[in-house]
Amino acid sequence: MNKTKISNIPYGPYIAVIAGATVKGKPSYTTIGAYGVVSQRPVLYVSLKNTHYITQGIRENGFFSVNIPDVGLIEKTDLCGIVSGNSKDKSQVFSAFYDEAGDAPMIEECPVNYLCKVIQTIPVFDFTMFLGEIVAAYAKDQCLENGTPDAARVKPTIMMAARYFDIGEPVGRVFQSGRELAAK
Numbered sequence: 552m553n554k555t556k557i558s559n560i561p562y563g564p565y566i567a568v569i570a571g572a573t574v575k576g577k578p579s580y581t582t583i584g585a586y587g588v589v590s591q592r593p594v595l596y597v598s599l600k601n602t603h604y605i606t607q608g609i610r611e612n613g614f615f616s617v618n619i620p621d622v623g624l625i626e627k628t629d630l631c632g633i634v635s636g637n638s639k640d641k642s643q644v645f646s647a648f649y650d651e652a653g654d655a656p657m658i659e660e661c662p663v664n665y666l667c668k669v670i671q672t673i674p675v676f677d678f679t680m681f682l683g684e685i686v687a688a689y690a691k692d693q694c695l696e697n698g699t700p701d702a703a704r705v706k707p708t709i710m711m712a713a714r715y716f717d718i719g720e721p722v723g724r725v726f727q728s729g730r731e732l733a734a735k
């Protein structure tokens with residue numbers, strides 16, 4: 552086997568997203584890689600360090616947003632992962648918009664936004680994993696293809712081992728690329 556055993560560190564890849572929450576009556580934003588789908592019923596998770604400023608807002612309000620920044624927002628995306636609301640106000644970094652379904656700011660500049668209502672809270676060492684059912688979702692008109700966000704237009708950012716990347720070229724189709732193999 553042509554492999555080297557490496558450290559037990561999660562190197563990625565992950566999509567860099569920005570979690571949003573209302574904290575002390577103001578919007579706040581925190582960059583995360585620990586986000587994903589939980590079930591076919593539309594539930595997302597975000598995993599956040601207990602000491603992060605945003606974590607207390609999600610706990611208090613029971614809502615968070617997940618905002619998918621495009622690669623053009625890389626500086627602001629990184630900023631929200633460097634600066635803590637514990638020491639600096641991040642409420643003006645982006646323009647916030649809201650949906651009546653819940654109290655969490657969504658980011659106007661981001662092509663895709665999910666508003667989530669917390670349905671479960673799971674402690675994981677010094678982190679909290681919030682599972683949130685999607686109660687509203689938005690996408691910029693120019694990123695949609697037949698009503699669905701198109702990856703090439705959304706231009707999400709991938710992070711791996713301390714670097715950011717764009718998504719590159721499509722390499723296959725979901726539920727199709729494996730069909731020939733499945734038929735054998």
Ligand SMILES: Cc1cc2nc3c(=O)[nH]c(=O)nc-3n(C[C@H](O)[C@H](O)[C@H](O)COP(=O)(O)O)c2cc1C
Pocket residue numbers: 567579580581582583584585586598599600602603604605606628629631632633634635636637710
């Ligand atoms: C690309 C990137 C990904 C990050 N992913 C996470 C994450 O998944 N969970 C987490 O708790 N912190 C993560 N962080 C760190 C927080 O974003 C960072 O500590 C931030 O300043 C916390 O802000 P807050 O205290 O205002 O919530 C990440 C940072 C960067 C730059």
